[in-house]
Amino acid sequence: MDPLHDWRLTAEPHYRPQGNEVALYEAAYAARLPVMLKGPTGCGKSRFVEFMAWRLGRPLVTVACNEDMTAADLVGRFLLEPTGTRWQDGPLTLAARHGGICYLDEVVEARQDTTVVIHALTDHRRCLPLDKKGELVRAHPDFQLVISYNPGYQSLMKDLKPSTRQRFTAFDFDYPPPALEAQVLVAESGLDAALAARLVEIAQAARRLKGHGLAEGISTRLLVNAGQLIAHGVAPREAARMAMVCPITDDADIRESLDHAIDAVLG
Template sequence: MLDFLKEEGVDPAVIEGIAAFRAAHPVPEGMAQRVPDPKYRYYGREVWNQAATVLLCGENLLLAGPKATGKNVLAENLARAFGRPCWDVSFHINMDASYLIGSDTFNGEKVVFAPGPVYQCARYGGFGVLDEINMAKNEALAVLHATLDYRRCIDVPGYDLIQVDPAARFIGTMNYGYAGTRELNEALVSRFAVLDLPLISEDDMNKLLRHHFPRMSPRYAGQFVQLFYDLHKKADSAEISARAVDLRGLLDALRLMERGLDAASALDLCITNKTFDPYEKTLIRDVIAARIPKNLDRAKVFPG
């Protein structure tokens, strides 16, 4: 992973800091399987510099931004780069404090404490990814205040006060405007450094496609990159919804094409059909048709 950061042009001082962090905080015994092996790389030198510097300074990080900016990909890549076990917490409106910290349970013989993901992250010095943090009720998140600020501790009612391991970091992610989201409590936001992620650049998206589809024709790679930006512009101008601005869906469509499915069917399955309004589907298909021929087959996109 450090070699990848060098290729991306990340500041050498940042890379040295990450290497020193990894040497100072080896992976706890039995936790190696929790260190993620990301399927995708996050491309973006400036974002890497900022995010890594925040974590090296011992701060927690909140990744904000619209859909398709790679928030979860970056969080996973950061855990890999720092060599830390990772716990993912997917927030929802019914989540309570006991899920995050832990609760009593019966093990067949006696009542014992079953630790939650935040407790384990704090104990083992992991990276806790708090996914869609603005989906949860503020009352549930209030339990994290002492964990995330200078106190760095968790007071477990009826048990003990534990100190958060020096290597532990928490990375929140949030989208704007999703159904069920809410404004984050000011006290919670103040405990994070907030990084507003930009849309992936054209150069970085080309790198992404070259990495995952090395046999792909450069000509058609450029067309698929431009298709993504065409859909984004349409969504920005409110001509279509953001459902079609789906980078993950575009990559899935290319995988289907690589296996032999025609372009029209693959893009329908992975992009167009994610909206359920017939008129909007027509608009999305028109945007696609301007870039990608309906009869485009695998041999042209993946020659050789």
């Protein structure tokens, strides 16, 4: 039985390259270098990793990091069963042992004493000590570690230590250029090109408010949500408000400004 069967992608994820990131990632994987993806929420970081895992034919073990996550959640723990105790590999150990790509999404949300367990996997050693089990897992030749985070949310309390950062190669991601983002929206939601372009125009207006009342702009993900609502019969202006404005702010003045932008662009 394939221990990574559930983590294998069975269909090609839709991804539109913005530049030469596909070739650069392939080079990083060929060298088995760990990769760090930085960029705003919903700009395509996770989709890119999925696409590259599919393209390389590797299973993708994804972990959504959070502040309650412990090292045991990553590497594994002993489970108590009626017949005794049994060790269960965590997702990081599973990927390292059997040759998957392990993706730690929003890694800065995890405590620094948790993320330090990745250090031995991200240098020349390529190994993972399982202290509780007394085992040293040497990474499978096909294993790679990928992490991501949103620099816009980092703080002194939530940032990667320099000793962690300098173990990775890195990509800076951003929202696609308007024409490419409209193409993504058409492909993901089935909207016609003209309406997709108008929704992107609204998103561009909202992104200009980042730092001026908005913590984060309208993401490509939210654009796709709006497009899918429209495809299911929701009026464009209602879909834009529901999917693109209400999720990102509760401020009445900001909402009014974005509502004006929706009315001006969609008529």
